[in-house]
Amino acid sequence: MSLRIVVTVKYVPDATGDRHFADDLTVDRDDVDGLLSELDEYAVEQALQIADAADDAEITVLTVGPEDAKDALRKALSMGADKAIHVEDDDLHGTDAIGTSLVLAKAIEKAGFDLVVSGMASTDGTAGIVPALLAERLGVPQVTLLSEVSVEDGVVKGRRDGDTASEQLQASLPAVVSVTDQSGEARYPSFKGIMAAKKKPVQSWDLEDLEIEADEVGLAGAWTKVDSATERPARTAGTIVKDEGEGGKQLAEFLAGQKFI
Amino acid sequence: MAEVLVYVDHVDGAVRKPTLELLTLARRIGEPVAVALGPGAENTAAALAEHGAVKVLTHDAAEYADYLVVPKVDALQAAYDAVSPAAVLVPSSAEGKEIAARLAVRIGSGIITDATDLEAGDEGPVATQSAFAASFTTKSRIAKGVPVITVKPNSAAVEAAPAAGAVEALAVVFSEKATGTKVTARTPRASTGRPELTEAAIVVSGGRGVNGAENFSVIENLADSLGAAVGASRAAVDAGWYPHTNQVGQTGKSVSPQLYIASGISGAIQHRAGMQTSKTIVAINKDAEAPIFDLVDYGVVGDLFDVVPQLTEEIKTRKG
Ligand SMILES: Cc1cc2nc3c(=O)[nH]c(=O)nc-3n(C[C@H](O)[C@H](O)[C@H](O)COP(=O)(O)OP(=O)(O)OC[C@H]3O[C@@H](n4cnc5c(N)ncnc54)[C@H](O)[C@@H]3O)c2cc1C
Ligand SMILES: Cc1cc2nc3c(=O)[nH]c(=O)nc-3n(C[C@H](O)[C@H](O)[C@H](O)COP(=O)(O)OP(=O)(O)OC[C@H]3O[C@@H](n4cnc5c(N)ncnc54)[C@H](O)[C@@H]3O)c2cc1C
Numbered sequence: 001m002s003l004r005i006v007v008t009v010k011y012v013p014d015a016t017g018d019r020h021f022a023d024d025l026t027v028d029r030d031d032v033d034g035l036l037s038e039l040d041e042y043a044v045e046q047a048l049q050i051a052d053a054a055d056d057a058e059i060t061v062l063t064v065g066p067e068d069a070k071d072a073l074r075k076a077l078s079m080g081a082d083k084a085i086h087v088e089d090d091d092l093h094g095t096d097a098i099g100t101s102l103v104l105a106k107a108i109e110k111a112g113f114d115l116v117v118s119g120m121a122s123t124d125g126t127a128g129i130v131p132a133l134l135a136e137r138l139g140v141p142q143v144t145l146l147s148e149v150s151v152e153d154g155v156v157k158g159r160r161d162g163d164t165a166s167e168q169l170q171a172s173l174p175a176v177v178s179v180t181d182q183s184g185e186a187r188y189p190s191f192k193g194i195m196a197a198k199k200k201p202v203q204s205w206d207l208e209d210l211e212i213e214a215d216e217v218g219l220a221g222a223w224t225k226v227d228s229a230t231e232r233p234a235r236t237a238g239t240i241v242k243d244e245g246e247g248g249k250q251l252a253e254f255l256a257g258q259k260f261i
Numbered sequence: 262m263a264e265v266l267v268y269v270d271h272v273d274g275a276v277r278k279p280t281l282e283l284l285t286l287a288r289r290i291g292e293p294v295a296v297a298l299g300p301g302a303e304n305t306a307a308a309l310a311e312h313g314a315v316k317v318l319t320h321d322a323a324e325y326a327d328y329l330v331v332p333k334v335d336a337l338q339a340a341y342d343a344v345s346p347a348a349v350l351v352p353s354s355a356e357g358k359e360i361a362a363r364l365a366v367r368i369g370s371g372i373i374t375d376a377t378d379l380e381a382g383d384e385g386p387v388a389t390q391s392a393f394a395a396s397f398t399t400k401s402r403i404a405k406g407v408p409v410i411t412v413k414p415n416s417a418a419v420e421a422a423p424a425a426g427a428v429e430a431l432a433v434v435f436s437e438k439a440t441g442t443k444v445t446a447r448t449p450r451a452s453t454g455r456p457e458l459t460e461a462a463i464v465v466s467g468g469r470g471v472n473g474a475e476n477f478s479v480i481e482n483l484a485d486s487l488g489a490a491v492g493a494s495r496a497a498v499d500a501g502w503y504p505h506t507n508q509v510g511q512t513g514k515s516v517s518p519q520l521y522i523a524s525g526i527s528g529a530i531q532h533r534a535g536m537q538t539s540k541t542i543v544a545i546n547k548d549a550e551a552p553i554f555d556l557v558d559y560g561v562v563g564d565l566f567d568v569v570p571q572l573t574e575e576i577k578t579r580k581g
Contacts, residue, residue, distance in 0.1 A: 015393075015394065015511075015530050015531065016530055019393040019396070020393070020397070021392075021397065021399075025399075039512065096371065097362070097372060097374075098365060098366065098370075098371055098372065101366070120512065121511075121512075123511065124393070126375070126511065126534075127358065127362075127374040127375070128355065128358055128359075128374075129358050129359065129361075129362035129372065129374060132330065132358075132359035132362045132363055133362050133363065133366055135363075136334075136362070136363040136366045136367070137366060139438065140441070141329075141438070141441030141442040142329065142330060142331075142359070142441075142442060143329070143442050144329075144330075144359065145355055147505075157445075160329075161505065161506070162355065162356065163354060163355075163450070163506065164272065164449060164450055165447045165448060165449045165450055166447070166448045166450070167329075167444050167446070167447050167448075168444070168445045168446040168447075169329055169442055169443065169444060169445070170442070170443045170445050171441055171442040171443065172441075175441075175442075180512065181512045182505055222371070222404055222405075223365075223370065223371025223372070223403065223404055223405040223406065224371040224372070224373055224401055224402070224403055224404055225401060225402055225403075225404040226399050226400070226401045227387070227399075227400045227401060227402065228399065228400045229392065229397050229398070229399045230397065230398050230399075231396065231397055232391075232395060232396050232397060232398060232537075235542075235555070235556055235557075235558075238542075238554075238556075238557040238558040238559055238560055239558070239559050239560070240549075240554055240557070240559075240560040240561075240562060241559075241560070241561055241562070242549075242561075242562045242563065243561050243562060243563025243564070243567060243568050245567075246571075247545075247561040247562075247563045247567065247568040247571065247572075248561075248567070248568045248569065248570070248571025248572035248573075248574070248575055249571060249572075249575050250561070251543065251545070251559065251561055251568065251572050252572055252575035252576055252579065254543075254559045255520075255543075255576070256579060258520075258541060260463065260487065260519070260520050260541075261487070261576050261579050261580060
């Protein structure tokens with residue numbers, strides 16, 4: 001039987017752009033270009049490798065996000081995923097992590113899955129909790145923050161490099177996996193891949209399709225409330241010296257003045 | 262006064278500093294009740310009591326080491342049910358965030374991750390977070406349920422505040438899911454003898470400019486002269502010059518020391534995300550146009566192989 005892999009991918013504002021908040025304190029998406037969160041490219045890559053190693057596998061990429069989030073799906077499809085699901089609904093605007101995990105979990109269940117693959121964190125919210133939340137909601141094992149992953153005979157194995165130890169993990173499918181940027185470089189879409197992606201199916205679901213009430217998600221339904229967002233004051237210009245043989249000593253003088261030595 | 266549950270990060274009974282900081286923050290919103298799990302849990306009591314824990318709930322079982330995350334969620338939930346706290350605080354480690362997140366879903370609450378400060382507010386605790394590579398500061402609170410908040414290291418000064426710290430055994434019944442993810446092997450990380458990166462008061466980091474694993478001794482020597490931790494940019498880590506556990510940045514550790522010294526690091530946004538909140542920032546880079554210089558309090562435009570050894574010597578001389 002086919003191995004059904006769902007990869008969760010997030011559409012985020014480009015980190016190298018001038019990111020800021022909109023008046024309602026959600027992420028301003030109008031001023032900065034959006035893209036597939038770079039850390040989710042690693043998730044797509046590992047899914048592709050797992051699928052390659054399986055007899056028969058199908059990869060669905062899934063995003064929850066606005067209209068433009070289709071770009072993130074296209075990128076993942078052009079890397080080699082088979083099909084895509086876009087959960088889109090005006091009432092989703094401002095959904096927090098708990099709400100996002102609810103929507104993703106319902107969509108994953110509706111799509112059907114043996115393995116969910118996520119990134120280690122998004123590049124905008126950067127919480128790194130959605131994979132654990134999905135495991136909790138789906139009632140399946142979490143095998144998260146892996147720098148190495150493989151699937152064989154219905155068992156997922158991986159290596160998790162933590163602060164104090166490196167651990168080998170193992171769980172039976174179905175399971176939720178998240179992979180780090182140490183898991184292996186993500187492939188670039190080929191021209192053929194980009195052309196093929198245009199023909200791959202992208203399904204759109206809204207809240208009604210997922211049997212979620214509007215007040216369970218969005219800004220109004222959020223479990224968290226942002227009261228203010230203030231830009232960090234620009235640092236006052238520091239002292240910059242050119243090393244003309246005494247740079248190390250000058251720096252030592254500065255550090256001594258600051259009582260670090 | 263309302264009780265606040267504090268999840269304890271410890272290694273065989275030795276409480277890690279971020280937990281002591283958490284106790285300081287917890288006292289601003291209530292009376293800390295600590296939850297310590299695993300081997301040596303009871304040995305944490307003295308340190309926790311000294312920093313304000315009115316009670317220490319402990320439990321040890323093989324499950325904590327043998328299976329990933331879920332046994333700890335079960336235990337924290339048992340503590341939550343036993344105490345009915347006004348808030349739950351967890352250190353912002355990778356595992357801490359996962360534990361907190363799963364608990365939040367179970368108790369129907371919202372979660373705030375990576376808080377850098379915490380205050381009591383009219384509508385519950387107000388958390389400070391930094392967003393978009395620390396270019397914004399936000400204030401948030403939990404709108405539904407009992408606040409579950411994870412707090413980053415170095416978010417508060419540790420303050421002693423002796424309290425009873427009475428040890429009580431926590432009754433834990435593991436859920437069916439607790440044994441879902443088996444830890445089949447564990448290789449502990451060898452200690453370098455240097456301070457923990459996220460907890461260090463001074464961090465000395467090297468990047469691509471260090472140009473080779475063997476050259477990292479230049480960075481290490483400076484770090485040792487200052488009693489500092491060693492960090493690295495992703496470029497240095499990807500090149501295999503330094504372990505990934507020392508990476509500073511978005512996908513590495515985020516540090517917020519009193520002093521951060523970057524050598525041969527350009528200052529890409531993803532690196533800045535992990536060090537921009539450092540109190541004093543110093544950079545050594547031979548390119549005067551490197552973006553890291555926009556952040557610095559003091560910068561030296563020069564070759565790190567000239568500047569860093571001279572600096573190290575000068576520090577040693579001054580320290581006698
Ligand atoms: C600066 C900032 C701070 C925030 N702080 C909080 C907070 O403290 N609490 C809170 O509840 N919410 C918070 N949010 C909202 C939160 O970012 C979103 O709800 C988000 O979709 C889930 O969290 P994350 O982006 O941190 O994802 P992470 O947990 O970091 O993401 C991990 C993985 O989950 C998957 N994933 C995440 N979101 C999606 C998606 N929309 N579609 C598909 N896959 C996805 C991806 O595979 C991703 O790699 C914050 C947002 C911002 C911009
Ligand atoms: C999703 C994602 C996540 C990422 N996460 C991280 C992260 O966590 N941490 C991180 O650091 N990066 C991260 N990056 C990578 C980041 O974008 C940069 O590529 C990286 O930080 C560059 O490292 P660097 O500054 O050491 O190298 P470079 O940008 O190559 O800079 C090297 C600097 O050294 C200087 N130099 C060279 N020789 C000398 C000398 N002899 N003396 C003095 N100066 C010298 C050069 O002038 C230059 O400025 C991430 C990228 C992505 C896409």
